[in-house]
Amino acid sequence: MSVSRDDFSIAFRSALLQRGGAQKFSVLSLIFLALIIFFLDVYGAKFTKPVRGFLNDVVYRITFLASAPTRFFPQASKDLTSYFNVKTENERLKAEIEKYKSLELNVEFLSDENKNLQKILETEYFNKNLSNIVLAKVLVDKNSPFLKSIIINKGTRTGILKGMPVTHNNYLVGRIVETNYLSSRVLLLNDLNSRIPVTLDQGAQAILSGSGKNNPILEYLPEDYKIIDEINVFASGKDGIFSPGTPIGMTNLDGEVELFVDPNQLSFVTVNLSVQNAGKL
Amino acid sequence: MAKHSLFYKIYNAGPILLLYYLCISEVDTNLEKVFEIFTLNFQIIxxxxxxxxxxxxMANGHIFLAGLINDVVMGYPLGISSxxxxxxxxVGTYVRNKSVNTTIASDWFTFLMAMIFSNLLFFSLLxxxxxxxxxxxxxxxxMFFTLFMFPIFWLLFNIYQMSLIGSRDA
Known part of the structure; x- marks a missing residue:
């Protein structure tokens, strides 16, 4: 019995303290070091924030470079396919131009009507001041089972602050949750930690909660409210951060919201700085 | 293969380079797009x-550094992956110290233990x-898919070890 206990303690100690050969550090010393780094980061000692920001900026840039081959091959195959389909593409584009020409008049009428309605609702026109919109490139889009986020190449240097809304083609994508000098992290709408006040077509208010899957869900709907297919969901702006009326997605038969923008296919996004300018954050 | 040849050194560095690459690049083993619930933690395998x-x-210092890089890329608090x-x-070193001959089944079981301890710490801290x-x-x-895929990668890594690095020195 005592021999087996000795064996256990020898193996245990050896696993923790063993060094030599390729192992320059013992597991125990590295565990202590990791714990110190962890608690310094969590409790935010004065010097850790700039150090973490600098680390983030450097690592995100390296990640962007390291991921170049994984982006190159799908893009190259896409380009090659489109090269061979150029004739069909040309015909399709011609037909689309004709269609858009006929829609042009309608668009002018609808945009005037939209502006008038927004005046009545006392909301700001989303693109009123284009200088408040910053275009950013998606640096890293690493798919994690636990955190749905992307890294963009604009940070505090451009005036980005935590909480600012991020859009793509005027559709809401998420909000800024971490800022560094040259980069920021965007929490996507489908992340489990994302909560956004929204309004539905018929005027019902709800909270759009990320489910960790592709489609977020609606919570805190009015009692007896039945979700039907194809109801548009917009940001209500009640939090003072998201512009009211920013389109988000459409409900489906499962009661989820299918986002207008696929969060896995983002290359460029826009950040609305007007929230900062309006002093809302 | 001669121990000092360039190829031997490259093959030897293969696993650690793969670990660094998995931590720092966009490449992930989260295949939710293929099958909604299919995610695995390839790094721990x-x-x-x-x-x-x-x-x-697989030097401890390199693994520690790879963990820090993983935290930065994934947005976790620094040090948690390390x-x-x-x-x-x-757990791996303890099992190695305690056992003489291991089989795929014994490695699979001890891997389950290692994964449970590791994930318990990771998610309780988080x-x-x-x-x-x-x-x-x-x-x-x-956890299920990581455990499920372990024998497949065990066989692949074993083939890599036998054919490119050679068996362990006595």
Missing amino acids: LIYFWVLKRPEI LSYLIIIF NNFSDLEFSYSKIGYN
């Missing part, structure tokens, strides 16, 4: 196998010291 079979090519990887190293929320079902699926 890689670390456990090589710590168990050839610890001299801690989780170090637990894997600890739950208690950060604002991040996570789904327990996702953790369950992730």
